[in-house]
Amino acid sequence: LSTTGACRAIQKLTRVRVVDNSALGNTPYHRPPKCIHVYNKTGVGKVGDKILLAIKGEKKKALIVGHKMPGPTMTPRFDSNNVVLIEDNGNPVGTRIKTPIPYILRQREGEFSKVLAIARNFV
Amino acid sequence: CRASGDGKSEKFQPPPKPVIIDKQKQRAERRFLSPEFIPPRGRTDPLKYYMERKDMIQRRKVFNIPEFYVGHVLAVTTADPYANNKSNRFVGICIQRGGKGLGATFVLRNVIEDQGVEICYELYSPRIQAIEVLKLEKRLDDNLMYLRDALPEYSTFDVNMKPVSRLDHEEVPVNELQVRMKPKPWSKRWERPKYNIKGIKFELPESKMKEAQKWSQPWLEFDMLREYDTSKIEEKIWKEVNEGLKK
Numbered sequence: 338l339s340t341t342g343a344c345r346a347i348q349k350l351t352r353v354r355v356v357d358n359s360a361l362g363n364t365p366y367h368r369p370p371k372c373i374h375v376y377n378k379t380g381v382g383k384v385g386d387k388i389l390l391a392i393k394g395e396k397k398k399a400l401i402v403g404h405k406m407p408g409p410t411m412t413p414r415f416d417s418n419n420v421v422l423i424e425d426n427g428n429p430v431g432t433r434i435k436t437p438i439p440y441i442l443r444q445r446e447g448e449f450s451k452v453l454a455i456a457r458n459f460v
Numbered sequence: 461c462r463a464s465g466d467g468k469s470e471k472f473q474p475p476p477k478p479v480i481i482d483k484q485k486q487r488a489e490r491r492f493l494s495p496e497f498i499p500p501r502g503r504t505d506p507l508k509y510y511m512e513r514k515d516m517i518q519r520r521k522v523f524n525i526p527e528f529y530v531g532h533v534l535a536v537t538t539a540d541p542y543a544n545n546k547s548n549r550f551v552g553i554c555i556q557r558g559g560k561g562l563g564a565t566f567v568l569r570n571v572i573e574d575q576g577v578e579i580c581y582e583l584y585s586p587r588i589q590a591i592e593v594l595k596l597e598k599r600l601d602d603n604l605m606y607l608r609d610a611l612p613e614y615s616t617f618d619v620n621m622k623p624v625s626r627l628d629h630e631e632v633p634v635n636e637l638q639v640r641m642k643p644k645p646w647s648k649r650w651e652r653p654k655y656n657i658k659g660i661k662f663e664l665p666e667s668k669m670k671e672a673q674k675w676s677q678p679w680l681e682f683d684m685l686r687e688y689d690t691s692k693i694e695e696k697i698w699k700e701v702n703e704g705l706k707k
Contacts, residue, residue: 416576
C-alpha cells in the first residue's frame with residue numbers, strides 16, 4: 338500500500354479560499370469552493386496559474402495568489418491557499434484584495450495588470 | 461556667577477569620566493558562533509567547508525549579519541526587481557534556522573491582515589540588503605514551527621515596529637512564554653516527546669498526554685553513535701572566523 342504525500346500546492350479538488358471582495362466569493366454556501374481543473378501542463382497549480390473553481394454550483398475561473406506549499410527561497414508561503422476570482426478575459430470580479438499578494442506576480446504584468454491594480458498589500 | 465555660597469571651598473567638580481565599554485572584549489567573552497559555520501557530521505572533505513567559510517567571511521566583511529537566535533523579531537530588506545523602489549521589507553519572527561555553510565536559511569513568520577505569511581531567506585544571498593534585529597529574545601525551543609498551529613496573536617508583529625534598544629551586552633533574554641494553540645488537528649503532533657517542545661501550554665486531557673508519552677524514546681540520549689561533540693571544532697572555527705574578520 339503506498340500513498341502519496343500531501344501535495345500542498347493547488348490541484349483538482351483542493352478547497353481554496355477566495356480572497357477578494359466579490360459577492361460570489363464571500364456569500365456563505367454549504368460547500369467550500371473547490372478547484373476542478375488547473376490550466377497547466379502538469380495538474381499542479383502554483384502562484385500565477387489559472388484554475389477553474391466550482392463555487393455555489395457555478396464554474397468560475399480564478400487566479401492562484403498564494404499556496405501552502407513552500408516555493409523557491411525568498412518567496413512568501415501563505416497559511417492558506419488563496420485565490421482571486423477572474424473572468425475569461427482576465428478581468429477580476431471583485432474590486433479590492435486585502436490579503437497580501439507576492440511581488441512575483443508583477444513579472445507577468447501584462448496578463449495580471451488589472452488584478453495587481455486592485456491589490457492593496459504586497460509581500 | 462554665584463550670589464550665595466562659598467566660592468573657594470567648593471572646588472570645581474569635573475564631570476564623571478565616561479566609562480568606555482570595550483565592545484570587542486565583551487563580545488569575545490560572550491562568544492557567539494553562528495550555527496551555520498559548524499560543519500555537519502559526515503565524510504565530506506573538510507576542504508569544502510573551509511572554502512565555504514572563506515566565502516562566508518568575505519560576505520560578512522561586506523555586509524553585517526547580526527547575531528540572532530530563533531525567536532528574534534527581524535526586519536529584512538531584499539532587492540526585488542518587481543517591487544516599487546526595487547526593495548522589499550519584511551518583518552517577522554524567526555521560527556527556524558536551517559542549512560549549513562553558504563546555503564544557511566532562516567524562516568520569518570508574520571500575520572498580515574489575518575493571513576499568515578512565512579518567508580525563507582538565505583543568509584548569504586546577495587539579494588539581501590539589510591537585516592535589522594528589532595526585538596531580542598530567545599524562546600524555550602529551537603524550532604518555533606508550532607506557531608503555525610497557535611493562535612494568530614502570537615505571530616503578529618507590527619510592520620513599523622521600532623527596534624527595542626538593548627541595554628545589556630551580556631545576555632540574551634529568554635522569553636518563557638507558553639503559547640496557546642488552536643483546537644486540534646495540528647499540522648504535527650506537537651505533544652509527542654520527539655519534538656521536545658517546552659513553549660506550548662497544552663490544554664489536552666491527561667490521558668492524551670500519557671498516550672503521547674508512549675512514543676518517547678528515552679534511550680536516544682544515551683546513544684553513543686549519535687553523539688557529535690562540536691566543542692573542539694567550534695574553538696578552531698571561532699579562531700579562524702575571528703582572524704578572517706579582523707583582516
